[in-house]
Each structure stands twice: as structure tokens, then as C-alpha cells.
Amino acid sequence: MLVLKTFSLFILTALAEIIGCYLPYLWLKKGGSAWLLVPAAVSLAVFAWLLSLHPTAAGRVYAAYGGVYIFVALGWLWLVDGIRPSTWDVVGVGVALVGMAIIMFAPR
DSSP: OHHHHHHHHHHHHHHHHHHHHHHHHHHHHHOGGGGGGHHHHHHHHHHHHHTTSSOOOOHHHHHHHHHHHHHHHHHHHHHTTTOOOOOOHHHHHHHHHHHHHHHHHHHH
């Protein structure tokens, strides 16, 4: 149960970060409204708050989070940008998720 809870929290955290960065991208690169910066700031604040919910040392959380971020970013690439990840993208995600699991769940 701990693994599922941790992974789910990381996914929510990654979505908050990606949305918080994607909205300014839409404003800067795609001619979107400056009002996109308001939900972007809220999303980045939620991102920071979600990272604080993990019950382990911050450095360990940040290191492990990176693996899940890669997973979610490639999902975003596929679902939002419409670009299917390559085989090597999938292999890289697998390596990153194994690293995340070792960092978060190895015996201490």
C-alpha cells in the first residue's frame, strides 16, 4: 500500500509541476493570455506543498521524484503534445522508475 500511495503522490506532484510550467509556455510561445500565469503560480504552489507530504528526507524525495517526473512527462508528451514516446523513451522511463524504487523503498 505504501508503494501505491507514494507513487500516486508523486504522479500528482509531477502533474502539478508540469501544469505550472506548461501554462507559462502557452503564454510565452503560443500567444496565450497572461492570465495563464495565475493558475500556473497556484499549480507550482501545489507542487511544492505535495512534495512536503512525503514522510522522508527532502533530498531523498527530490531524487526519487525525478524518476516519476520522467514517467509523467512522457505521458504528457503522448497525451497532450500528441507525440508517441519511442522505445528508448520507454526504456529510459523504466530505468528511472527502477532508480526511484531503489531510492524510496530500499531498506534503511
